[in-house]
Amino acid sequence: MNHQDTLYVTGANANYFPMLCVLQGAFQLYMPHLQLMVCDFGLTQGQARFLAAKNLLLSKPAHLEQNRHPFYYKGSMYQYMEHFKFDAMLWIDCDCLPVGPLDQAVLQVKQKKQLQGPGLMVTVDPNAMDLAFFLQKHGDTVTPFANRIAQHHLSTQKPYLNSGFFYVTDHAILKNYAEQTQNIAEHFLFEQNTFNTAAHISSSPIIFLEQKLWNLSGEDLNTVTCETSANALPVFHHAGQRVWNLHISDSKEQHFVELVQLNLLLEGGRFQGLLREPRREELRRLLHDILQYYLFNNKENIDLLKESGALE
Numbered sequence: 679m680n681h682q683d684t685l686y687v688t689g690a691n692a693n694y695f696p697m698l699c700v701l702q703g704a705f706q707l708y709m710p711h712l713q714l715m716v717c718d719f720g721l722t723q724g725q726a727r728f729l730a731a732k733n734l735l736l737s738k739p740a741h742l743e744q745n746r747h748p749f750y751y752k753g754s755m756y757q758y759m760e761h762f763k764f765d766a767m768l769w770i771d772c773d774c775l776p777v778g779p780l781d782q783a784v785l786q787v788k789q790k791k792q793l794q795g796p797g798l799m800v801t802v803d804p805n806a807m808d809l810a811f812f813l814q815k816h817g818d819t820v821t822p823f824a825n826r827i828a829q830h831h832l833s834t835q836k837p838y839l840n841s842g843f844f845y846v847t848d849h850a851i852l853k854n855y856a857e858q859t860q861n862i863a864e865h866f867l868f869e870q871n872t873f874n875t876a877a878h879i880s881s882s883p884i885i886f887l888e889q890k891l892w893n894l895s896g897e898d899l900n901t902v903t904c905e906t907s908a909n910a911l912p913v914f915h916h917a918g919q920r921v922w923n924l925h926i927s928d929s930k931e932q933h934f935v936e937l938v939q940l941n942l943l944l945e946g947g948r949f950q951g952l953l954r955e956p957r958r959e960e961l962r963r964l965l966h967d968i969l970q971y972y973l974f975n976n977k978e979n980i981d982l983l984k985e986s987g988a989l990e
Contacts, residue, residue, distance in 0.1 A: 682764045684781070687736070689717035689755065690772040691748050695725050695988075696940045696951040697926075698772045700965055702734075703972030707911055709779050714770075717758045719751040724987030731982050742860075752841075753859025753869035756852035767852065771842040773954045774893075775924040775965065777914045783922050784845050787887065796848035796882040801889040803840040804896065805929050809874070810834035822863045823871035830879050837886070841873040842925050843893045848882040890916045895925035899934050899956050912964060924961070926954040934958070942973070945980060947989025949973065 686705070690698040698716060705714045716729050718738045729735035736758040742751065755769065768784065770776065787799060806812035813824055813834060827834065846852060858872040865871070877884060890898055894916060902921055905913045914921040928935035935954050942949040953969075955962050972979060983989055 682762065684766040684768060685759060685762060685764045686712050686714045686768050686770070686781075687717065687755065687759065688714055688770050688772045688774075689719045689736075689748070689752055689758075691720035692722045692725060693952045694772050695721065696949070696953045696969065699972045700953075700969050701770070701772050701774060701776075703968040704776050707968065707971065708776055709781060712781060715759070716772075717751065717755055719748040722988065724989070727986035728982050728988040731986060747864055749867075749869035750859060750864070753872050754856045756849070756856040766845060766847045768845045769841070769843065770923070771925065771927075773926045774843060775926055775961075775968075776922065777912060777924055778920065778922045780922055783920075787885070788845075791885045793847065793883070793885060796850070796880075797885060798844060798846050798848060798851060798877055798880070798882060799885045799887055800839050800841075800844040800877070801887045801893040802837045803870075804889055804898075806838040808834065809836050809838050812838045816866055819866040820871065822865050822868065823875075826858070826862065826871070826875050830875060832875065832878050836874075836878050839870075839874050839877055839884075840889070840893055841870045842895075842927070843887075843923055848880060851876050851880050851882065854879070888919075891919055891921050892923050893925050894921055894923070895927045896929060896934055899924065899926075899928075899961060900958055904960055924956075926956055926961075926965070944973065944983065944989060946984030949983070949988075950990050 688698065688701060702714055705712055713734060715736050716734050717736045718726055726735055738751065739757045742754055742757065768780065806815060809827060813820060854876040855873055858876055859869055862868060862872055894902065902914045902916050926935055934957055936957055938953045938955050940949065940951055940953045955965060
């Protein structure tokens with residue numbers, strides 16, 4: 679396997695295949711020179727064949743347990759890519775919508791912050807600014823995490839990190855993340871909790887990305903401004919600054935994001951699964967436009983979906 683500077687990686691199961699297609703479409707539009715690899719968290723055989731035909735599939739390692747929660751597989755991501763030689767990895771959840779060239783923007787931050795060796799670039803979780811707040815808010819539902827924090831003598835004043843989008847140049851963090859995920863009981867947000875312990879016990883520096891620019895979600899989806907012009911991709915801003923990634927997620931019981939069952943009739947069968955739709959019309963239209971671009975404006979994708987058996 680050839681050496682790569684940066685791997686761009688996401689993961690999905692069968693239900694979230696439509697969101698994965700939106701994400702792949704966004705990468706093709708904003709970053710056509712990049713390949714977004716996909717960890718198999720429980721795809722159908724047809725979906726996996728579709729991605730394999732596009733050289734995008736990271737197959738589930740045989741030694742991982744079967745029929746586990748998708749968080750188990752996400753936390754184990756390093757084991758999907760151990761056969762790759764790479765300097766850095768950018769992880770992006772499949773319910774994200776990049777709205778700019780992430781590779782260029784990350785490089786600018788990396789140069790500005792002078793990150794030259796191992797390190798992590800990540801956002802703080804908008805719903806729990808530090809470990810103490812998270813533990814207090816969720817109580818007994820996160821006891822395994824509380825035990826792990828005590829075991830490693832971590833200060834609860836450390837920020838609680840969000841694992842939905844991050845850039846890492848320290849393989850040890852990824853390896854520790856995988857090991858901890860496989861050796862902890864399932865509990866509320868257990869993979870994100872193990873991500874936090876793996877990051878905080880590392881001696882590598884953590885660079886904090888602005889959450890509202892790099893991992894904007896929930897009610898903040900209604901605050902971004904959108905600039906559109908003919909023959910140009912939409913550009914988003916928050917408080918006058920360029921937004922790079924919208925996370926189509928909402929912890930407040932679908933106040934700002936709705937979970938929709940998709941059932942589209944395509945040539946060769948039905949395209950089905952779950953789609954996270956922003957309630958804001960402007961964003962929902964963009965998401966649908968990108969999905970249409972990926973499914974209908976690309977004959978190669980239509981043919982591959984049909985030939986691989988990814989359609990119902």
